[in-house]
Amino acid sequence: MTKNDTDKRSRLIQAAVELVYRQGFQKTTLADIAQEADVPLGNVYYYFKTKDAICEAIVEQRLSQFEALREDWDKAASPKDRLCRFIQMTFNNRGELARGGCQFGSLCAELQKAGGPLAKKANRLFAKPFKWIEAQFRTLGKGDDSPGMALHLLSALQGVSLLANSFRKPNYVALETDHLNDWVRAL
Amino acid sequence: MTKNDTDKRSRLIQAAVELVYRQGFQKTTLADIAQEADVPLGNVYYYFKTKDAICEAIVEQRLSQFEALREDWDKAASPKDRLCRFIQMTFNNRGELARGGCQFGSLCAELQKAGGPLAKKANRLFAKPFKWIEAQFRTLGKGDDSPGMALHLLSALQGVSLLANSFRKPNYVALETDHLNDWVRAL
DNA sequence: GTCTATACCGAGATAGAC
DNA sequence: GTCTATCTCGGTATAGAC
Numbered sequence: 001m002t003k004n005d006t007d008k009r010s011r012l013i014q015a016a017v018e019l020v021y022r023q024g025f026q027k028t029t030l031a032d033i034a035q036e037a038d039v040p041l042g043n044v045y046y047y048f049k050t051k052d053a054i055c056e057a058i059v060e061q062r063l064s065q066f067e068a069l070r071e072d073w074d075k076a077a078s079p080k081d082r083l084c085r086f087i088q089m090t091f092n093n094r095g096e097l098a099r100g101g102c103q104f105g106s107l108c109a110e111l112q113k114a115g116g117p118l119a120k121k122a123n124r125l126f127a128k129p130f131k132w133i134e135a136q137f138r139t140l141g142k143g144d145d146s147p148g149m150a151l152h153l154l155s156a157l158q159g160v161s162l163l164a165n166s167f168r169k170p171n172y173v174a175l176e177t178d179h180l181n182d183w184v185r186a187l
Numbered sequence: 188m189t190k191n192d193t194d195k196r197s198r199l200i201q202a203a204v205e206l207v208y209r210q211g212f213q214k215t216t217l218a219d220i221a222q223e224a225d226v227p228l229g230n231v232y233y234y235f236k237t238k239d240a241i242c243e244a245i246v247e248q249r250l251s252q253f254e255a256l257r258e259d260w261d262k263a264a265s266p267k268d269r270l271c272r273f274i275q276m277t278f279n280n281r282g283e284l285a286r287g288g289c290q291f292g293s294l295c296a297e298l299q300k301a302g303g304p305l306a307k308k309a310n311r312l313f314a315k316p317f318k319w320i321e322a323q324f325r326t327l328g329k330g331d332d333s334p335g336m337a338l339h340l341l342s343a344l345q346g347v348s349l350l351a352n353s354f355r356k357p358n359y360v361a362l363e364t365d366h367l368n369d370w371v372r373a374l
Numbered sequence: 375g376t377c378t379a380t381a382c383c384g385a386g387a388t389a390g391a392c
Numbered sequence: 393g394t395c396t397a398t399c400t401c402g403g404t405a406t407a408g409a410c
Binding site: 022023024026027100101105106108109110112113114115122123126127130148151152154155156157158159160162163165166167172175176179 | 209210211213214287288292293295296297299300301302309310313314317335338339341342343344345346347349350352353354359362363366
């Protein structure tokens with residue numbers, strides 16, 4: 001794999017990630033992606049056999065994006081601080097969330113309806129954060145309540161992202177993250 | 188408009204509503220809809236000029252579905268009871284929610300990315316419930332806290348629907364609706 | 375109003391020169 | 393490895409007979 005290889009490949013993935021976030025996967029064409037990445041359409045197939053293969057690459061990219069964020073959150077000393085960092089990030093992202101929804105959630109939702117192998121692959125986009133959040137609650141000594149509490153936190157953030165996006169109101173995110181911060185702090 | 192007119196038209200809408208719920212709007216073809224409704228493909232265009240027109244009809248159908256539900260909830264004596272009925276309905280639907288997500292939310296999310304006039308139209312799918320919920324909190328004397336509380340309730344239900352769908356766990360819905368019920372009761 | 379046949383186009387995918 | 397040209401199919405939409 002030469003340098004140009006990875007350059008073009010990663011440019012294609014990056015273009016796909018952004019276009020799919022803005023337009024959805026079904027609506028985004030290979031021509032769109034090729035143009036955005038400044039790669040000739042025919043050349044796309046050297047890097048990805050099918051459109052679905054690009055979608056898998058998008059999911060992988062999102063997953064490593066999550067890993068990078070998680071590593072940062074894990075630097076915080078206590079589980080509470082880690083959860084607060086997670087919530088804080090959502091708050092900081094409220095502008096983007098209002099414009100296009102959650103980068104993970106909207107992809108997961110669409111691929112769910114797409115069905116097939118992509119649906120299964122997409123589930124990891126939720127499974128990973130869920131497990132990480134659950135682990136924080138366990139460390140806090142919440143035992144078997146941890147899954148329910150993780151569900152509560154992740155649900156609230158996903159739900160408010162959806163509504164903030166529909167109504168184009170970044171402030172909706174702020175309202176919910178405020179509550180969630182208080183909730184975590186008071187545990 | 189003859190009897191057959193409305194028969195076929197409503198059959199087409201019903202087929203569209205169901206297929207779009209299962210597969211998403213972009214993925215669903217006019218041929219799919221025509222077949223499901225047992226109407227010849229070419230005849231579809233007598234009732235709907237474009238595919239987007241069908242989508243508008245789907246949104247309208249969902250909106251009147253909401254109105255019907257709302258009328259039922261409004262029969263409850265107190266605002267708390269009305270909200271509890273709303274929450275209860277979500278709980279009762281948990282099987283379907285785990286299979287395909289929220290009928291309103293998933294449509295709204297997809298049409299958001301589709302952009303154009305459909306995105307604006309779709310927003311009413313959230314605006315109507317939001318206003319209704321907010322009105323209940325106002326009647327409860329929550330004043331300017333009402334929008335935030337409505338947001339909290341609707342977010343939680345939308346978020347948990349998304350997660351329950353991804354993980355295929357109806358029970359996730361039950362966990363959240365339990366909390367929400369307690370929250371409303373304690374207000 | 376109903377339905378068949380088909381036009382038209384866009385999108386995914388391939389062939390093959392360089 | 394790269395890129396142009398093209399194939400093919402499926403999907404929206406139309407024409408026009410009945």
